[in-house]
Amino acid sequence: MKFNRIVIKVGSALISPDNNGCSGKYIKAIAHFITQCRKANIEVILVSSGSVAAGRHLIKHGSPTLSIPAKQAMASVGQMQMMANWQQFFDVPCSQLLITHGDLKDRERYTNIKNTLSTLLANNIIPIVNENDTVATEELKVGDNDNLAALVALLSEADSLFILSDINGVYNKNPKTHDDAVMINEIAEITNDVYAMAGATNNPIATGGMKTKIQAAEKAVESGIETYILNGTNSQVFEKILAGENPGTRFLANKNINNAKKHWIKYTLKSHGKIMLDSGAVNVVKFKGASLLPSGIVDITGEFLAGDAIELIDSTTKNVIAKGICQYSHRDLARIKGKNTEDIERILGFYPSTEVVHRDDMVML
Numbered sequence: 484m485k486f487n488r489i490v491i492k493v494g495s496a497l498i499s500p501d502n503n504g505c506s507g508k509y510i511k512a513i514a515h516f517i518t519q520c521r522k523a524n525i526e527v528i529l530v531s532s533g534s535v536a537a538g539r540h541l542i543k544h545g546s547p548t549l550s551i552p553a554k555q556a557m558a559s560v561g562q563m564q565m566m567a568n569w570q571q572f573f574d575v576p577c578s579q580l581l582i583t584h585g586d587l588k589d590r591e592r593y594t595n596i597k598n599t600l601s602t603l604l605a606n607n608i609i610p611i612v613n614e615n616d617t618v619a620t621e622e623l624k625v626g627d628n629d630n631l632a633a634l635v636a637l638l639s640e641a642d643s644l645f646i647l648s649d650i651n652g653v654y655n656k657n658p659k660t661h662d663d664a665v666m667i668n669e670i671a672e673i674t675n676d677v678y679a680m681a682g683a684t685n686n687p688i689a690t691g692g693m694k695t696k697i698q699a700a701e702k703a704v705e706s707g708i709e710t711y712i713l714n715g716t717n718s719q720v721f722e723k724i725l726a727g728e729n730p731g732t733r734f735l736a737n738k739n740i741n742n743a744k745k746h747w748i749k750y751t752l753k754s755h756g757k758i759m760l761d762s763g764a765v766n767v768v769k770f771k772g773a774s775l776l777p778s779g780i781v782d783i784t785g786e787f788l789a790g791d792a793i794e795l796i797d798s799t800t801k802n803v804i805a806k807g808i809c810q811y812s813h814r815d816l817a818r819i820k821g822k823n824t825e826d827i828e829r830i831l832g833f834y835p836s837t838e839v840v841h842r843d844d845m846v847m848l
């Protein structure tokens with residue numbers, strides 16, 4: 484294998500195939516694969532789902548639709564079981580990292596996670612990441628571990644992301660209902676057609692299904708991280724990967740890698756509001772590489788503080804043209820919208836920046 488550092492995401496269906504506590508059924512072969520990778524000097528970060536599934540039988544719940552507190556309690560008790568399940572298959576120590584989207588979008592915490600991961604790897608420890616389900620409210624959640632794994636791959640500067648579930652890869656049609664469905668071995672570009680095919684391949688049991696896997700692949704390949712969707716129930720898949728073959732669907736990494744900050748803005752930061760631009764501002768932002776000034780703003784929605792991410796919208800077409808970090812809160816912006824830069828200080832009584840969104844803090848969509 485040509486990899487140096489890989490992130491492996493393991494779905495709940497592999498941890499708890501019967502949805503009733505943890506099982507070693509598939510994990511054993513996956514752990515063996517990880518050990519083989521480590522022997523070949525490949526660093527491995529594991530992103531493991533399954534805490535809710537592992538704790539499900541230990542928390543009383545009446546209805547099949549679980550309440551949030553029930554799920555959080557399941558995650559809390561199941562997380563330990565899931566970690567213990569992994570640890571028994573390794574001779575080296577495993578470590579636990581529970582993180583939320585709220586942690587990833589905070590620059591300081593992001594850096595702490597990055598430093599912890601590299602220290603763990605340097606000490607031959609296997610980091611196992613999961614979302615901190617107990618504390619994650621909707622606002623703080625990544626929501627699915629496919630996207631979390633992609634964010635971890637970006638943060639740890641991995642060269643590959645392996646998404647393991649109980650599906651072989653992406654098919655052109657639903658393989659459960661079409662005998663002539665064919666698996667796509669290689670995807671060079673993630674287009675709407677790929678998302679449409681992913682819909683056809685969906686597995687109703689998984690948290691995110693195929694769509695979140697494609698989203699994760701999209702995030703990763705744009706950062707130059709090759710991504711595979713593989714069937715983790717089939718141990719031959721691992722032998723093939725170790726032999727340099729591709730037994731699933733491979734998404735080719737983009738060669739023109741965007742810089743890390745722009746990726747952080749695009750994928751990690753959540754947007755807190757929208758700024759509507761007049762046609763002049765749309766033109767200079769879109770085609771002239773300019774920053775956004777207050778004069779081009781016609782309207783604002785949402786509540787945000789200086790430093791939050793917002794979306795820039797073409798007020799005529801209503802299309803999102805860019806995302807960026809806003810230098811002003813929504814309150815201050817409401818007072819200076821449409822005004823000239825020279826008027827900012829007179830209106831607000833202070834003057835933090837000429838630009839509302841600086842070009843360096845902006846990513847085009």
Ligand code: GLU
Nearest residue numbers: 532533534535627628690
């Ligand atoms: N964090 C969830 C769990 O451990 C899983 C989320 C997912 O599988 O996408 O159960």
